[in-house]
Amino acid sequence: MMKKDIFDRLPSGEREDLENLFQTCPANVFDAMDIVHVKKGDTIIRSGKTCSYIYIFLEGNAQGVEMHLEEKIYVFKSFSLGRIVGELEYFLEKDVYDADIQAVTDCTLVRIPQKVWFAWVESDIRVLRNRSRYIISELTKQLRSGREYLFLDCYDRMILYFLQQYENSVSSVCVIKKTRPQLADLLGFSTRTINRSIGKMENEGLLTTVHGKIHISPDQAEKMQNYSDQMFLAES
DSSP: OOOGGGGGGSOHHHHHHHHHHGGGOOHHHHHHOEEEEEOTTOEEEOTTSBOOEEEEEEEOOEEEEEEOGGGOEEEEEEEOTTOEESOHHHHTTOSBOSSEEEESSOEEEEEEEHHHHHHHHHHOHHHHHHHHHHHHHHHHHHHHHHHHHHTOOHHHHHHHHHHHHHHHOSSSSEEEOSOHHHHHHHHTSOHHHHHHHHHHHHHTTSOEEETTEEEEOHHHHHHHHHHHHHHHHHHO
């Protein structure tokens, strides 16, 4: 039987949140838990597959990916330590997952059968309120960011994408491994437009190119974050 000390490896804030959530968790939920390891680049949750499990991140980072307009890929969310994924579809009364969640690094997760998880959630009003508030908050954020994303130009979309990549980087200097054509497919613009935006960012000191590869230092990431904050404050 798995115990609450499974969360001991998490940072204090995330650990306390989960310990508080699980303080009334019945034994059968712990009995149903298992630990899964997902390699970097593999899919944790696949769009269109039957909703079977809830996952809790113990180690590693992942990103939510969905097909957007004109079959362009949209990276819409980052997931890291302590995050619970796989709940949204249940609250929306959907039987299949809406989007892929892919491992950005090697990940270790707690896996819980969805039926077991929600039998507990629905029987415990404190936990139901906790998860409902969380889902409503996430839906509100996604609605806002999704609507805004549609109207962003190439430069601004790249800023958001590079910030996500920097956040998930395991080294102090983030190296973007995707090629220019891959970035064009990912962000929904032509390769020429991608190159023009990269050149502008380099001239403004937001990134450095080394043998064609994009490098982002901590100072450059901070400049990107400041730009992003100002961009969304202006639209609020």
